Amino acid sequence: MTQRRKWAIIPGLVALAAVAALLSAYTGAMQQQQQQQAPDTVITERGAWGYSAASSPQGRAPVQPIAFPHPTHVQTLGMNCLYCHFAANKSTDPGLPAMSTCMGCHLVVGPNRPAMNGRPARVSEGITTLTNYWKKKQPVPWVRVHYLPDYVNFPHMRHVNAGVTCQTCHGPVQKMTRVYQYASLNMGWCVNCHVGNVNPAWKARYDCSVCHY
Amino acid sequence: MSENPAQSGVRRREFLKILGAGTATTAAIGCSSDRVEKLIPYLTQPDETVPGVSNYYASTCRECSAGCGVLLETRDGRTFKLEGNPDHPLNRGALCARGQAAVQGLYNPDRYRGPMIRRNGKLEPATWDQALQLLSQRLGELQSRGQAGSAVFLNRHESGSFPAFLDRWLAAFGMPAHLSVDPLADHAVLEANHQSYGVAWPSLSFSAARLIVSFGADFLETWGASVPQQLDFADARAKLEGAPRFVYVGPRRSLTGCNADQWIACKPGSELAIVNAIRGTGSIEQAAQASGVSAAVLQALADEIRAAKPSLLLAGGSGANGTELALAVNALNQQLGNVGTTVLPSQPITSFEGITPAAEVAAAIERMRSGEVQLLMVRGLNPAFMMPAAARVAEAIAKVPFKVSFSSYPDETSELCDLILPDHHPIESWGDAQPIPNVLSMQQPGMDPVYDTRQTADVLLQLAKGSPKAAAQFTAPNYMRWLIANHPGGTDAFTASLQKGIGSGTVERPAARRAPVTVAKPATPIDQTTGDFYLVVYPSPILGDGSGANKPWLQELPDPVTKICWQSWIEVNQKTAQRLGIDSGDVLRLETPQGAVEAPAYVYMGIQADTVAMAFGRGHTAYGRYAQNVGVNPGALLPVGFDPRSGGFVWTATKVKLTKVGTFTPLVTTEGSARQHGRGIAQAVSVDELGKLGTEQEEHEEMPGDASHAYLPGLRSPLASDATGEIGSSVKRKEKGMYAPDHWSQMAQRRWAMTIDLARCTGCSACVTACYAENNIPTVGAPYQEVHTAFLHGVPGGNILKGREMNWIRLERYWEGGEDGGDFEARFVPMLCQQCGNAPCEPVCPVYATYHAPDGLNVQVYNRCVGTRYCSNNCPYKVRYFNWFGYGEPARPQYAWPERMSWQLNPDVTVRGKGVMEKCTFCVQRIREAEHRAKMENRPVRPDEFTTACAQACPSKAIVFGDAADEQWSVARMAQDRRAYHVFHEMLNTFPAVVYLKKVNHPAPAAPAGA
DSSP states (O other), X not given: OOHHHHHHHHHHHHHHHHHHHHHHXXXXXXXXXXXXXXXXXXXXXXXXXXXXXXXXXXXXXXXXXXXXXXXXXXXISOOOHHHHSTTTTTSSSOOOOOHHHHHHHHTTSOSEEOOBTTBOOEEOHHHHHHHHHHHTTOOOOEEOOSOOOTTOOOOHHHHHXXXXXXXXXXXXXXXXXXXXXXXXOOHHHHHHHHTTOSSSOOOOOOOHHHHOO | XXXXXXXXXXXXXXXXXXXXXXXXXXXXXXXXXXXXXXXXXXXXXXXXXXXXSOEEEEEEOOSSSSOOEEEEEEETTEEEEEEEOTTXXXXXXXXXXXXXXXXXXXXXXXXXXXXXXXXXXXXXXXXXXXXXXXXXXXXXXXXXXXXXXXXXXXXXXXXXXXXHHHHHHHHHTTOOOOEEEOTTOOHHHHHHHHHHHSSSOEEEOTTTOSEEEEESOOTTTTSSOHHHHHHHHHHHHTTGGGOOEEEEEESBOOHHHHXXXXXXEOOTTOHHHHHHHHHTSSOHHHHHHHHOOOHHHHHHHHHHHHHSSSEEEEEOOOOTTHHHHHHHHHHHHHXXXXXXXXXXXXXXOGGGTTOOXXXXXXXXXXXXXXXXXXXXXXXXXXXXXXXXGGGOHHHHHHTSSEEEEOOSSOOTTGGGOSEEOOOOOGGXXXXXXXXXXXXXXXXXXXXXXXXXXXXXXXXXXXHHHTSHHHHTTOOOSSHHHHHHHHSTTHHHHHHHHHHHTEEESOOOOOOOOOOOOOOSSBOOOGGGSOSSEEEEEEEBTTTBTTTXXXXXXXXXXXXXXXXXXXXXXXXXXXXXXXXXXXXXXXXXXXXXXXXXXXXXXXXXXXXXXTEEEEEESOOBSSSOTTTBTSSOOGGGXXXXXXXXXXXXXXXXXXEEEEEEEEEEOOOOBOOSOSSOTTOOSSOEEEGGXXXXXHHTHHHHHTSTTBOOGGGOXXXXXXXXXXHTTSSSTTSOOSOOGGGSTTSTTOGGGOOEEEEEETTTOOOOOHHHHHHHHHHTOOOOOSGGGXXXXXXXXXXXXXXXXXXXXXXXXXEEEEEEEOTTSSOEEEEEEEEOOOOOTTOTTTXXXXXXXXXXXXXXXXXXXXXXXXXXXXXXXXXXXXXXXXXXXXXXXXXXXXXXXXTTGGGGSOTTSXXXXXXXEEOOOSSHHHHHHHHHHHHHTTSOOOTTSOOOHHHHHOTTOOEEEEETTSTTSHHHHHTTOTTEEOSSXXXXXXXXXXXXXXXXXXXXXXXXXXX
8 A cells, every 4th residue: 555545545534534523413413402392202210220321212201192090000990910911921922902901991981080089070081082092993002112123032921920020121110100111121131130130030041042033 | 464553544543433433423323212113902802812922723725726724823913824734634734835825925015906997998996886886787787688608707726615606606697607727737637537537636645655657747746736745755755665666757857757766758748658568558669769768778667667566657747648648557557456555546636626628718718709708707817828828818808898807916817807806815715625525624714804805705695695586595694604504514513623624524516517528629749740849848836837926935936956046947958958059048949830939048957858848837927026027938839739538738739949049148046056066965875775874884974974973862062062061171161151051041951953854855845935934034036126237137036146045945956967968866955054063154253143052053143243244154054144135124125025015024033134144043933932832831842842934844744853952852863863964064073953864765676776
């Protein structure tokens, strides 16, 4: 390589650096803008695991078509998670309640809520929306909160049956007025449990091909 | 390269800094995961479905007339995989490539979305109400004019309830019975069987025979029910010492012929003379003269046939004297006492009863041409493609005032029609089949219809309701109810049968029409036609009658014999090619008085010197993006002529004039070399030497490629052994992790392995398609997928010409001998990732994306892979495949699953992205699923509880998969077979987990061993 050619690299690299700097500034600005423009996504609380990373949407709490109150169903009414997420202990997929599951109760528990527990009588906006969907025979388009990439296979039933509580990964859903992503769901966070670094010490196979195929 | 950093323009460190900044920025842009994904719940959860768990519906395959039982694997309302039904008496769990590809017909992107009506010369979308009203009105007009008797209904042949139902419906409207057309049927054999045995198709017992002689009967391909025949043939060959020898007589060595121990190349049409000589009704010398085979060979064959008891003689091919040949063979079977031992007319296959001779279809087409036919209805057939161009079918159909097509696809025939009432795909339909007497194979939908189609039977029922006369006869609200009402045993029996997919009883068959065939155009004997070469046109073993051409899996599946895909070719004998200066790929022109075609030459040892051959199935002028303008149709060359006795169409009908065009078209082939070059990839042993294998094991260990028996039990990989401190024990690591056999995960106690019995493997390639279906492997050869090279742009198979095929398991075919023009041997080897214990690919991966799992799998972690391709470069088996393009990304031109092909994708398997290496991992998703299931039921995985997709589909049961470390698994026993060997292990020390069992050859009795 001649001396001259070597020097010719410099402008190229400078240009690359400039583009990189510009891009990074631009995305930073874009992200700021997005955060300002999108109040739908509110970061409410960080998970307790501390394994968050830039690529994880940990803490994301998207606005749902119906502000489904998990606390009312779980804490007040004492419903079990598996009543609605019925496949969590028997399938890789936890299961999403069918509209008929909701309406099983909400045909009786209608939008007009009487005064109860010191709260005045009111019309429930959520139940109104739900019954409207049901009347139109349309499903509720829930927004996904917990998302794993396609190349990860997460069998819910193996975890549930091993005694891992729903809250371990999903956080105190029973207290969440709007569900947010509690844990980072990053691989390090997964592996931490699989190798037994947590208390109580669960352990599971941590070979790549256990989850990635 | 030792440069002084001070002299270089940029210091390395600075360069890395800049590079790092760039990467970080890219990462920030690329990985923002604030994607909004919706979760849509069911309105009402269907019974017995659990999200993420497959349901299996037992049904019947309708890709050919055989009627094999299938299980439709369905999840979240979509059927994505077909597997053979293990309880079905016909196919016993196996399924061929065409059956596997049925899902690609279901989700075909070119299917009609709904009914179409021709308005102003153009087919336009319509509603079902409009379409049915139009047909109803036309039917009414036809009846009132008294012309209903002229109507023609062409239906794809099937057994079961529908044909009789259809005839009843036609009768109610005053129309004649339908024509039941099977383009693949060997009419000559059907007719001869009827004459000899009174049934269309007796069961054949290959296992009972000591000698099999096929006179052009391709029983592993399109002749008869290929899957059950293949199962039985493989079982017969697996008997090794007691296995039958197999001799194939014919002008072209087909896939079936390649499985024979001896091929006798005769002139087309001369098989009859040979059979007559063997029977004693003709002389050997005459036969030798007619066939071009030496009298000594024929005498040896005759002696062998007379000596072997029992034997099984089969006739096939479709020459002008086909029925005579089949009758002669039947008589010979009778004479030799084979009827009742290897030919079993008492256990017939009923699938082939009631097929209309092709001559009758041709007569109907002539009636159309003369303007007699007022209404034509076509279901499941494409006469404009399957009849030769000389029959001018399109022209005749155009003469019919009103043409209705029930086709689901825009094929050559439906494009001529005035009304399209698209039928459901069989996976969406109700029905039944009667493959065996007293056995009903149930057909039920696996899912709701993909498009706005309707099952033809339901359409007919609805039309009947509009006609006062027919309404009384057809009271059932739909065809399912009609089936239930007519099911032997009623509703309860029907429900019980659906669970298993098999019912008992017999359903009504259309009235037998065994009138003597009248043939208007008897075929001219082939020797009286003009030309330099005999032309053999055979149905493609993969594409069948051409109906498979719109399925990219089948287009991309290399022909089992020539290894060519996405292309048509002309087979030329090597000596002839030498004489004429033809090389593989030289474009040849074949000409007959009927027409001409041009295609590249494939120089082939397995064709008689004065014969050329072409496969039928490609060369569509319509039929969607995967079929249109792919290959050429040899039908253009054929004259219209029929066997006067059976009315079957004569395919081997003419001689052709061959000229070299002077241009060159590279063959779209997946083959590297057709010879083994002494590498011992496909090994074989003569049956006489089998005994030696067990006793002289030590010597065999020295053979290149032979198994090192010392490590066979458990197939312990050196890696695992190392972890336990067995090898290189000087360095003992404290923590061996999951590689320690006593690790709590017990992962290292397993060793997933596979045996492939080459004595069973026939090379049919069903495993390849099964693998595509299971593992979301993209097809890369569709014309629209090659977009980067000017001269290959839009060329079918363009990507494959560049070596970009993606078949994780491929069928390698090697030739042995035959260089001197004599007989040769074909050896088939399914080649897949060998899951080497000492894998060459693993240490070269810079990012640890491929590594050895403790349970013996050579894992490829797609999300770790950065696409250096070092692993592929270092793999001696060449079983790693690289995603050169974003085949899984809908926005890219190479997208392999255009709407709604993507519905077929297996939800358990990652769709790999651009720039990622991929390969077989022994269906790791099935391993994990079995482990999940076992854990859920609190038990260990049971021996042979599950298997891989290739092993599941294999119609020869050649592949056995399992845990070789556990003696209870079949694979552990199979791996210790005396015929076991590993490919390349002795040379490269790879310790593969795939064990091949040597093919067993059966040389002619008189010939010395090893010949």
